Amino acid sequence: MRAALDRLYSLSLWLAGLCLVAIAVLVGLQVGARLLDSALRTVGLEQTGFIVPSLAEIGGFLLAAGSFLALGASLKAGSHIRVTMLLSLVGERLRRPMELFALGLSALASGYGTWYTAKLALDSWAFNEKSYGIVPVPLVIPQASLAIGLAILTIAILDELHETAVRGRPSFRSSEDAIAVGKEA
Numbered sequence: 402m403r404a405a406l407d408r409l410y411s412l413s414l415w416l417a418g419l420c421l422v423a424i425a426v427l428v429g430l431q432v433g434a435r436l437l438d439s440a441l442r443t444v445g446l447e448q449t450g451f452i453v454p455s456l457a458e459i460g461g462f463l464l465a466a467g468s469f470l471a472l473g474a475s476l477k478a479g480s481h482i483r484v485t486m487l488l489s490l491v492g493e494r495l496r497r498p499m500e501l502f503a504l505g506l507s508a509l510a511s512g513y514g515t516w517y518t519a520k521l522a523l524d525s526w527a528f529n530e531k532s533y534g535i536v537p538v539p540l541v542i543p544q545a546s547l548a549i550g551l552a553i554l555t556i557a558i559l560d561e562l563h564e565t566a567v568r569g570r571p572s573f574r575s576s577e578d579a580i581a582v583g584k585e586a
Contacts (some may be wrong), residue, residue, distance in 0.1 A: 414474035420467030454535035469550025473557035479573030
């Protein structure tokens, strides 16, 4: 089970990275085309007029997808901002119950967000909703990526809740401890 979860987190992180690469490629194409048109205009030749239609909108969808797909793996790596100062002030005796409470509450909030976002995506699919840009993107695509990212985050939170309940500390605590003393990888 551990290997399957780790593969899930790794896959979601790779997909998030691919979303960012896609943004870079699309923006690079647009900038390159503008530079080419500028050079052609300077030497008196006909411009290409190439544009990437709906670049801002598609870039926004890709950024949201990439951000949400990276949430679960980021939690497992200890990269999320947490209230570690408060947790470090209380002793180990109180820290574990506080972490269990925080992870339980986080699981509920993330689970609700997953359910609501999945419902929104299903509604968009049922009503065939599309974006208003030059390229009409079916809204179910970006919304489903958000729901999948939130589902992976919920799984990661439940994984950490289990780790904390069974082993006494979340797996990301060692990463946080390393960051606190300036020895992060």
